[in-house]
Amino acid sequence: xxxxxxxxxxxxxxxxxxxxxxxxxxxxxxxxxxxxxxxxxxxxxxxxxxxxxxxxxxxxxxxxxxxxxxxxxxxxxxxxxxxxxxxxxxxxxxxxxxxxxxxxxxxxxxxxxxxxxxxxxxxxxxxxxxxxxxxxxxxxxxxxxxxxxxxxxxxxxxxxxxxxxxxxxxxxxxxxxxxxxxxxxxxxxxxxxxxxxxxxxxxxxxxxx
DNA sequence: TGTCCGATTGGT
DNA sequence: CCAATCGGACAG
Numbered sequence: 458x459x460x461x462x463x464x465x466x467x468x469x470x471x472x473x474x475x476x477x478x479x480x481x482x483x484x485x486x487x488x489x490x491x492x493x494x495x496x497x498x499x500x501x502x503x504x505x506x507x508x509x510x511x512x513x514x515x516x517x518x519x520x521x522x523x524x525x526x527x528x529x530x531x532x533x534x535x536x537x538x539x540x541x542x543x544x545x546x547x548x549x550x551x552x553x554x555x556x557x558x559x560x561x562x563x564x565x566x567x568x569x570x571x572x573x574x575x576x577x578x579x580x581x582x583x584x585x586x587x588x589x590x591x592x593x594x595x596x597x598x599x600x601x602x603x604x605x606x607x608x609x610x611x612x613x614x615x616x617x618x619x620x621x622x623x624x625x626x627x628x629x630x631x632x633x634x635x636x637x638x639x640x641x642x643x644x645x646x647x648x649x650x651x652x653x654x655x656x657x658x659x660x661x662x663x664x665x666x
Numbered sequence: 667t668g669t670c671c672g673a674t675t676g677g678t
Numbered sequence: 679c680c681a682a683t684c685g686g687a688c689a690g
Contacts, residue, residue, distance in 0.1 A: 499673070508673070510686095532686065550683030552674050569673055599674050641673060669689085678679075 460625050462617060465540030470559045470566040473540075474500040475634055475655050477557060477568055481576070481626035484605040489581045491605045493573030493595050494626055496660045499639045500653040501556070503536065503565030508645035510546065511536045511565035535613040536565045543614045543621060545607065552599030555607050557616060557623060571640070571654075572596045574662040575604065597664045633658050640664075 467473055483492035503511030510533050535544045536558055544556040544567050560566040573595035575582055582594045582604040595601035602608070607621070616623045635658045642649050656663045 501673075510673080530686065546673085546686095547684070548672060549674055550672090550685070554673060556673085571673085597674070639673070644672080667690090670687090672684105672686095675682090677681090 462541055465559055466561055470500045470502055473559050474498045474568045478655060478657055479627040479629040481624050483622050484607060485620045486606050490578050491582055492577035493575040495570055496574050497572035497656040497663045499569040499571060501567050507648040508642035536567050537563055541616055543611055543616060545609055545612045553602040553608055554598040555602050569598060571598050572662055572664045573601050596662050629657055
């Protein structure tokens with residue numbers, strides 16, 4: 458499939474998460490340009506996934522209450538948009554996490570980008586992260602946001618054009634893609650074991666456990 | 667209004 | 679192992 462809006466609005470977020478491996482994330486700011494190749498990502502499927510911030514429970518609750526799935530708060534609103542925009546949130550009051558929204562409007566699917574191989578603007582990344590170790594720049598969802606200057610300022614942005622973009626770069630063969638349960642979702646009941654984390658096998662920039 | 671806690675990280 | 683630090687979710 459040609460790369461474009463249709464890539465992000467596809468109905469299989471698991472497949473999109475796998476295909477995001479090898480793609481390039483680039484952020485242009487007044488300070489400079491940074492970018493890296495995605496090497497680790499996790500899928501979140503709002504309607505059925507207790508680990509998702511967009512999970513609202515059954516559409517019809519036990520008491521007969523009918524829920525609308527159009528965004529439950531200002532924080533998660535972007536996840537309910539059409540695929541191809543950013544969903545960014547603050548975690549533990551100090552780190553931002555960057556997601557690619559996927560699927561159709563209202564589906565509330567997203568892919569958390571957990572690690573990049575840093576390729577563009579290494580000096581700027583090192584300054585922002587206050588380290589010169591390449592392995593400490595973009596290996597972890599909070600780290601990559603700090604290295605690339607991604608904050609809530611970039612919330613809801615179109616990733617096909619503009620200052621923050623995702624685009625094809627390298628094709629990662631299926632045989633090089635590893636799979637596991639997602640990190641730090643132990644609270645999510647049955648969803649804790651969903652094998653929705655994907656990473657490039659043997660890549661040193663994948664975040665540690 | 668008050669309390670609880672997280673899709674994390676860095677330092678003991 | 680544990681603290682940092684803040685806003686969303688929910689109880690009352």
